[in-house]
Amino acid sequence: MADSFIPLTIDEYARQAALTDQRKGKHALSFSMLGAFGETGSLLSEVKKKQRDKASYLGYAEAVSEELGDVLWYLASIARRSGIPLSTIAANALDATRVGNAADDSLTFHAMQPAHIPMTTEPSAQFEHRLLALAGQIGLLVNDYQSGALKGQAKMLACLTLVMRQLIQAANDSGATLEAAAIKNQHKIFDRWPRDRTFPEPFDAPMDTEEQLPRRMTIDVFERSVRKQVYVFQKSSGVFVGDRLTDNALEPDDYRFHDVFHYAHVAVLGWSPVVRALLRLKRKSVPKLDDAEDGARAILIEEGVTSWIFGQAQQLNFFEGVKRGGLPLDMLKHIRQFVTGYESERCPLWLWEDAILQGYAAFRFLQKHRRGRVLIDSPNRRLRIKELPL
Template sequence: MADSFIPLTIDEYARQAALTDQRKGKHALSFSMLGVFGEAGSLLSEVKKKQRDKASYLGYADAVAEELGDVLWYLASVARRSGLPLSAIAASAADATRLGSAADNDLTFHALQPAHIPITTEPTTKFEHRLLALAGQIGLFVNDYQSGALKKREQMMVSLTQVMRQLIAAANDSGVTLEAAAVKNQHKIFDRWPRDRTFPPPFDLSMDPEEQLPRRMTIEVFERTVRKQDYVFQKSNGVFVGDRLTDNAIEPDDYRFHDVFHYAHVAVLGWSPVVRALLRLKRKSDPKLDDSQDGARAILIEEGVTSWIFGQAQQLNFFEGVKRGGLPLDMLKHIRQFVTGYESERCPLWLWEDAILQGYAAFRFLQKHRRGRVLIDFPNRRLRIKELPL
């Protein structure tokens, strides 16, 4: 099994990273420069968090690997936009005694570092100093670019080599291999910006039909005033779905239409403990699954995620005008943390984004019209909404 492992080449990583670069136009290089600078700051921030919260900050090692990968991604972006192969920069920065006779385009990340790097779970003084040196080198790099001192490719090559040399040394002192950081980075960027959009199979595929979430379903959602109080009612095939809903808030905010987000979870993710409870589709034939994935805690998690996203959406005009690929990565990563331990943690971030954007498109429709016919179309991973006549 070990013989089947193929080391990741630097050129292959750079090629894969280019596929997820969303920035275009004349300011793209400046944006990449800002990215390198910003991610170096994030790396320093992880060390600061671990020093401040030594016992309680448990994500330090993973965070350092992720931030090293992010610095690497932006370096690849700067190199590409400067017409320089990342492998040539790495070869120039590396210890020549480790490289052997391999051509630059065959250079692997493994060749850049010692064969054995001590694993560390806390920042050492040496690593802190190395990070400050890396940040300082990146600062000089950005300053030289701003001043116009890097107009020639040779000058850019020298400056990028100095940054890469510090990055390799920082990885050595952190106990992280750049290959691990690069692989982690690849997984993250394709989780967010995929090469192809292949939908995962339904979580309840093996269950009997009466314990499966609906693959297609139509729900009529409408507002009605009862004793001077506005309520939202829902019906499917003439039968009421759930209880009538209010905003449950002092200031009205239309949250009473929020079940449309759960319907989006069904239509796009194939997941919703809330809808399972509403439609009595809990997987009782598997008591363990019923308890852990369809029970009260799972319902509270979904409601919590929905409420938290709503708070973010209120500040962004309920995501009006946000296109696919436009939701903040940090928001999607927080959602993944929310649902850790539940089925939906296996949903890629891009699919979560689809569910959110489709749910909020339907929500904005209901805000405007106060009623609508919601259509769950799971085979096509779509949530649609149409006018509902009075």
């Protein structure tokens, strides 16, 4: 017998959302208000894109649900920082005659909307007007907070109730359910900021060791001049790995050291079609994996992701000083889109961040010292680098 579906309560969602709130300090409340306003703007942007690119914009419904979830997350953050249960706001929004600020622990998202909401694939004029009203209401919230007009919990509750009412109506008009938006939001935020960091099993764990990426490996990386041209060479156990490398660019940018990013993919993600090709570790015993996951197209995907991230990193000082949890969420989501259809799309966003930050720490070391000994430590999901003896 299948397990019965348990509706998500408003306060349970709020508790889960609180676990991923990274902001602290006296400005956290105003940040949450601006976040709610910004996400409402993103909702309006989705409407605009669908109106402009009717046939070619296929992600409209999914994007609306995601943005509704983001607005909800910020609303939960504002409520928590104001000392008001999110269920109180929702209950007051549903019942205009309700008085007081008592929580309603049993109130679910399912109870907030009609049982049957007509599905829509295009934005209606009514939805657009509702979003403008929602944006206006949040704008009033921000303005009143900044002016000091929201002193006192009762005033904050009244204002947040109006925002929630508009949000519920916007969801109705969009054909989306806030329950689905909340659940998707939970998945997204824990994909990025997990409750616990449990490493997934390596993709090639079922394979024979001859077809597994190295669990531990040492690679010496160094520069050498050949006919007045500087190249990067790599050696492991005295054997050269891959070809000698240059930046392949008109302006020098040290991309010649970029294989260290692939080694980070091996160490942290347990994935790298590029390294499989370099070390001749393709999974030939499973033809489908050999062709799809380890073939030329997969190699191009990894090289493309690596090059794209490098372009982002150049603008951010190669991520120097960026701590875990500090990479832009949009950047990580774009990476997930890059690798869609390949096994690495199953890697959580937080693990991608670990791979990127560790890879760029090693890259910055090589930029400074021009040589180094790279150590892949897959069991501990670590990429390390140290000085290479002369």
